Amino acid sequence: MSESVRSYRAGYVTLVGAPNVGKSSLINALLREKVAAVSDKPQTTRNAVRCILTTDDYQIVIVDTPGIHKPKFALGEFMSGEIDAALESVDVVCFVAEAGQGLGEVGDEIYRRLEHIGTPLVLAVNKIDRLRDKEDFWRFLGPIQERIKPDAVVPVSALSGTNLDVLRDELASRLPEGGMIYPEDVLMDTTERFRAEEIIRERILDATEQEVPHSVAVVVEEFRSPDEYPELKRAEIRADIIVERPGQKGILIGAGGSKLKEIGSAARMEMERRFGYPVFLQLWVKVKPQWRKTQRDVERAGYRRG
Template structure:
C-alpha cells in the first residue's frame, strides 16, 4: 500500500459523551474492534474514562469513553462526573450520543448543560437505529435535538450492528488536524490488564444482578500470580450490605459460580493463558463515599503515587 504523505496524516483526541446507557462503551469497542470497555444494560456501567485508539493509514484517533452524565450523590458519582469534565478539555471533537429509541429529551437538556462551556465542536450521534423500524422518525428527533444544542451535524448509527460506523469514522477524521502518530499502531488502550480483569468480572455481576445491586458493587484484584501454565487471579467483590452479599453468593453459591464461569473465558481470551479464578464477596459499608477505597479502586491513583490524595471530607 502506498504510504500517505506525512502532511496528510491526521490525528486527534475525541471524547464520547452522553447519558448513561446511550451506548458509548459499545461504540468505543466497535471502533477499536476489541472489548476494552465493559457494557451492560444497567445505567452507570462505566465509572472512569477509558482510552481506545484506532490507527489507520489516514491517521490515528484517540477516543475517550466516559461515564454517563447523571446527577451525583456519592463521592463515587462525583468522581465519575469529574472524569466527564476532564474529558472535555483539549479535545478536537466531542461525540454526544443519544439512544434514538429512548431519547428522553428532557434529561438530555440537563446533561447538555455540561457542554455549554466548551468551544470544541460537538457532533450528535443518534445510536441504536437498529431499534427504529421507521427511519423517518429520526428527522423530528434531529430537529428537537438541535433545539437543545447547536450540534455541528448528526450521524445516525448502530454501535451494536456496525451500521453507518464507516460514515461516522469519516466524519470524525474530517474534524481532526494534521498531526503525529501519538501511539504505536498496536496500542489499543491505556488500561492495565489487572484493571481490565476486574472490570470484566464487574461486567458479569452487572449483567446478572438488578435494582441497587449493580451500583453497590466494586471489584478489587487481590492476587495475580503468573505461573508457567496458568494465571491465578483472586478478586474481592465489595458490596455495601449483607443482603447484597447473600444475593451475589446465591443459593449454594450458585450466583458466584455463574459469575466466575462467565468471567473466566473472557479473562483467558484477554491474557492468552488458562486462568484459575477465585472470587470472594466482602461487605464494605459505604465504600462509595470512602476516599481510601475509591483510591484503591482507581488505577490511575495507584499508578501516580505523586498525585495528591484528596482530603477526607466529613459529613
C-alpha cells in the same frame, strides 16, 4: 506515476452522553473489538478509558466516559469528574444520543457541558435499529441540535453496524495532522489489572438485577502474570468483590456458591481470550456498608484519579 501524498491524522475524541445510550458499545463497534464493558444497566462505565482505533490513515484515541447524570454519592462525584476531565483538551467531542429519545432528566447536565463547548462536536444518534417511527428521529433531535449546534449528525447503530464507517470518517477528518500517539497494536490505555476488574464487574452486571449492579466494586488484590513471572504457566488473579449489604453478598454467592462460580468461570474465560494466557481466578465477596457514599471508601474501591 506520482502517488498522491496522504497525510496521517491522530488525536483525541471524547464520547459523552446520558447513561445507557450505547457509548461503550459504539467504541467496541468502531474498534471491531470488545474492549469496553457493556451492560443493559445504566452507569456501567465508571472511569474515563482511552481506547485506540488505528488504521493506515489515522489513529483515533477514543475516550469512553461514564453516563452524564446528577451525582448522588461520592462515586457519582468521581464519575462526574472523569467526564469533566475527559472533555478538556481533546480534538473532537462526540455526543451520543439515542434515536427517538429525548435527553430526559439529565438534559440540563448535558447542556451545561456541551452548550458552549469550543471543540468540534459530532452528534452520533445510536440505536437507529430500534427506531419504529421515522418521524421520531427529528422530532426528538431538533431541540437538541438547536442547543448544542453539532458540526455533523450521524445516525448509527452499534448493534447492526450501520454507518460506522461514516462516523469513523467524520471523527478522523477533524483530527490534526500528525503521527501515531500509541503504538499500532495498543487497543486500550489501561493496565491488565483494570481490565480484569472490568471483566469481572461486567459479568456481575450480567448476572444480577436491581440495586446489586450499582453497589458492586471489584478490586484485584493480586495479579501475577506469566509476563512478569516467567516461571508461571498461568496468571494468578485474586479479586475482592465489594458490595454494600449482606443480602447482596448472598445474591452474588448464590445457593451453594453456584452464582459466584458461574461469574468466576465466565470472567476467567473472557480474561484468557483477551490476555492470551491461562488464568487461575479466585473471587472473594466482602461487605462494606455504604462504600459509595464516602470519598475514602470510593478511593479504596479503586476509583481515584491517577
